[in-house]
Amino acid sequence: MTIPHLIARAARWHREQVAVVDGERRLTFGEVDARSNRLANALLHLSPAPAARVALLLPNRLEFVEADFAIAKAGKVKVPINPRLSDGEREYILANSGAETLIFDESFRPFVEGARDRLPALRHLIALGREGQGVHEYEGLLAKGADSCPELPLAPEAPSFILYTSGTSGRPKGAMSSQRGRLAATMNMLADELDARPGDGMVHAASTTHGSGSKILAHFLRGARNILLRKFEPELFFWTVERHGATGSFMVPTMVTLLVEAPSRGRYRLGALRTITYGGAPFAPDKLRAALDAFGPIFVQVYGSCEAPHPVTVLRKEDHLVPPGPERRLASAGREATGVEVRIVARSGEDAKDGDPGELWLKGDNVMLGYWEDPAASREVLQDGYYRSGDVGWRDEDGFIYIVDRERDLIISGGYNIYPAEIEAALSAHPSVLEAAVIGVPDDVWGESVKAFVALRPGAAVSEAELIDHCRRQLAGYKKPRSVEFMESLPKGSTDKILKRVLREPYWRGRAREVN
Numbered sequence: 001m002t003i004p005h006l007i008a009r010a011a012r013w014h015r016e017q018v019a020v021v022d023g024e025r026r027l028t029f030g031e032v033d034a035r036s037n038r039l040a041n042a043l044l045h046l047s048p049a050p051a052a053r054v055a056l057l058l059p060n061r062l063e064f065v066e067a068d069f070a071i072a073k074a075g076k077v078k079v080p081i082n083p084r085l086s087d088g089e090r091e092y093i094l095a096n097s098g099a100e101t102l103i104f105d106e107s108f109r110p111f112v113e114g115a116r117d118r119l120p121a122l123r124h125l126i127a128l129g130r131e132g133q134g135v136h137e138y139e140g141l142l143a144k145g146a147d148s149c150p151e152l153p154l155a156p157e158a159p160s161f162i163l164y165t166s167g168t169s170g171r172p173k174g175a176m177s178s179q180r181g182r183l184a185a186t187m188n189m190l191a192d193e194l195d196a197r198p199g200d201g202m203v204h205a206a207s208t209t210h211g212s213g214s215k216i217l218a219h220f221l222r223g224a225r226n227i228l229l230r231k232f233e234p235e236l237f238f239w240t241v242e243r244h245g246a247t248g249s250f251m252v253p254t255m256v257t258l259l260v261e262a263p264s265r266g267r268y269r270l271g272a273l274r275t276i277t278y279g280g281a282p283f284a285p286d287k288l289r290a291a292l293d294a295f296g297p298i299f300v301q302v303y304g305s306c307e308a309p310h311p312v313t314v315l316r317k318e319d320h321l322v323p324p325g326p327e328r329r330l331a332s333a334g335r336e337a338t339g340v341e342v343r344i345v346a347r348s349g350e351d352a353k354d355g356d357p358g359e360l361w362l363k364g365d366n367v368m369l370g371y372w373e374d375p376a377a378s379r380e381v382l383q384d385g386y387y388r389s390g391d392v393g394w395r396d397e398d399g400f401i402y403i404v405d406r407e408r409d410l411i412i413s414g415g416y417n418i419y420p421a422e423i424e425a426a427l428s429a430h431p432s433v434l435e436a437a438v439i440g441v442p443d444d445v446w447g448e449s450v451k452a453f454v455a456l457r458p459g460a461a462v463s464e465a466e467l468i469d470h471c472r473r474q475l476a477g478y479k480k481p482r483s484v485e486f487m488e489s490l491p492k493g494s495t496d497k498i499l500k501r502v503l504r505e506p507y508w509r510g511r512a513r514e515v516n
Contacts, residue, residue: 002154003182004073006221008033014198014223021201021227021244022062029223032066038145039070045145046124046136047100050152051159055079055099057090057108060208060228063128063138065216067103071161075152076101078161079174080209083108089172091115093164094122097174097372101126103138156180162372163210163306165493172493174372175306182217184365185309188337189218192314193300194248195275198223201246205232205255206496211280212250214309234262242268248275252496253283254435260287260294261457270295275317277302279310280496282403282421284428285330288320297321303333303403308362308387311337313401331425332400333393340364343386344395357394357404361386392419409500411440413448418479420450426474427452427481430467432460435490437498438481441507452481453503455489 011033019029027035043054054076058064071078079097081090083105090111094102098121104112106129116122116134124136131137160182164172177185190196194215202219204226206212216226227244229236232255240246251259256278259265273295279302291299297317304310315334322329336342343361344352352358367387370378381388392404404419411418420438427436435455440448454467464484471480491502 001183003160003179003217004069004149004154007036007069007072007217008149010221010223017199017223018225019220020062020065021225022060023230025062027062027066029220032069032220033149034147035142036066036069036073037147037149039066039142040073040150041145041148042141043070043074043076043101044150049100050075051077052101053077053079053097053099053162054101054103055081055094055097056209057081057083057102057104057112058128058208059083059105059107059230060204060212061105061128061230062228063103064208064213064228065220065226068213068216073149073152075150075154075158077159077176080161080163080213082207082209084207087111087115091118093172093174094119096164096172097162100124104128106130154179157369159369163309165306173374173377175368176370176372177309177366178369180365181309181368184339185214185311186218186221188311188339188364188366189215190222191338192316193277193302193311193337194218194222196222196224196248200224200248200274201227201244203227203229203237203240203244203246203249205229205237205249206251210306210496211252211310215250215277234259235264238262238264238268238270241270241273245272247272248277249273250277250279252280253278253287254281256283256291256299257287257434260291265294273298275300279303281498282425282428283330284425286429288330292320301334303401304366305389307368307381308340308364308389309366312340312362312364312366313337313342315400319400328396329400332396332402335399335401337364339366342395342401344393344401345388352394354395354397357392360389360391360393360401360403362389363387409439411438411448411450413440413443413446413450413478418450423450423452423471423475423479423481426471427454427467429474430462430470432456432462433467434460435498437490437500437503439500439504439507441504443482449482450479451507452484453487453490454484455487 011029015030019032020027054071101124103126126136128138157178159176160179162174162176196219204212277300301315302310303313313334341363344358346352346358363386395401409420423438424436434457437453441451443449467484491499493499
């Protein structure tokens with residue numbers, strides 16, 4: 001079974017039902033299937049090269065859905081580019097991936113025209129806007145394509161898409177997923193994460209280029225609608241849920257917190273909401289408890305990465321039903337998804353005992369083939385059939401996995417190992433804090449000292465001393481921040497992960513290594 005076959009089957013079963021909603025625009029399942037067929041044939045007419053990369057530089061709009069499906073039907077490789085990236089980051093991804101085709105929104109034309117001469121591999125430009133010199137107009141090109149789905153052999157190990165990492169430790173790397181990998185991740189979603197039924201509707205409030213977009217195929221296969229928002233605003237989200245009877249969404253924890261605290265929440269009928277999946281960052285248990293109090297037991301947590309797309313582990317709705325008080329389980333990332341194996345490997349190379357920390361090694365068909373054109377980096381993280389995630393965690397006696405931190409984020413101060421995630425969780429529990437990031441900075445006495453960066457909630461106020469004292473009451477003394485810097489917002493990459501390298505750089509500039 002291939003992705004094109006599954007798309008065709010869903011279109012046949014739900015042909016006349018609405019599949020995609022974009023503002024006032026609608027497409028039925030049959031229309032999505034037919035239009036993606038035509039676009040697939042048009043792409044093959046431009047270039048019959050198998051596995052050629054087709055980049056998408058689009059906001060959340062319905063053309064993203066049909067282009068996603070068309071690329072799969074044409075046997076090409078999708079390269080989604082987050083619109084929030086800088087021009088330099090976009091150009092790097094286009095150059096590194098060797099994309100030969102770019103489908104872009106008209107708003108990005110100045111970038112495309114400025115960069116095209118520096119991208120010799122980029123031969124075909126398709127604009128959702130006006131036609132121009134060397135630029136095809138999307139609808140005009142689509143109209144030239146044949147209605148039937150291309151009959152192409154799609155090997156299970158053939159590449160399907162390349163997701164670029166956030167570049168948290170340097171230049172982004174392209175994690176290459178196979179046809180089998182995309183199907184496996186989709187089946188894990190349907191088995192363990194999503195409760196999608198015909199007629200349901202998922203609101204894509206986060207970018208479709210990464211986490212939220214990975215849910216498009218799963219909902220389509222279940223006969224559910226994909227409802228696209230160009231931007232996230234709590235009131236717009238509430239209005240959309242009420243208007244369309246939306247049943248689910250995918251968000252990062254900060255977005256969920258903003259929904260909980262939005263003054264307008266009580267003015268909308270939100271009873272149709274049945275599932276909100278969250279992931280991508282830690283969620284402080286007290287804030288998660290507030291979300292459960294506000295919306296009920298509708299939350300599902302997923303853990304994963306570009307290299308091993310979620311769900312790798314799942315904290316299911318029923319797992320959130322713990323009584324107030326000791327809420328350790330709310331801090332966990334859940335248990336393994338159906339098609340995934342997680343090993344926790346100690347520094348000795350042996351499997352860690354329950355309760356002991358180690359690196360998470362992940363195995364499953366959803367794990368990437370490797371990094372695009374970077375065999376050295378691939379060999380470093382792919383070992384014995386496992387992906388070495390670089391995440392440190394431990395497993396309890398019931399099989400729940402707790403992510404402690406990134407191995408590379410470890411701070412060593414006065415001989416003590418300090419994991420920033422523990423301090424970030426303590427800071428995030430303060431009522432004035434919206435987001436927090438913690439790094440180690442050079443210290444002539446202790447080697448490294450703990451420094452925190454904090455973004456406050458709108459209208460909130462708290463002093464550096466108050467936050468340090470807040471941490472001191474919750475953590476061992478050597479773990480509390482020695483200094484706190486306030487920022488309007490924390491720097492983030494394309495997957496909404498905080499870019500700690502940006503925070504570290506001024507403190508470690510000119511040093512041979514980032515340990516002291």
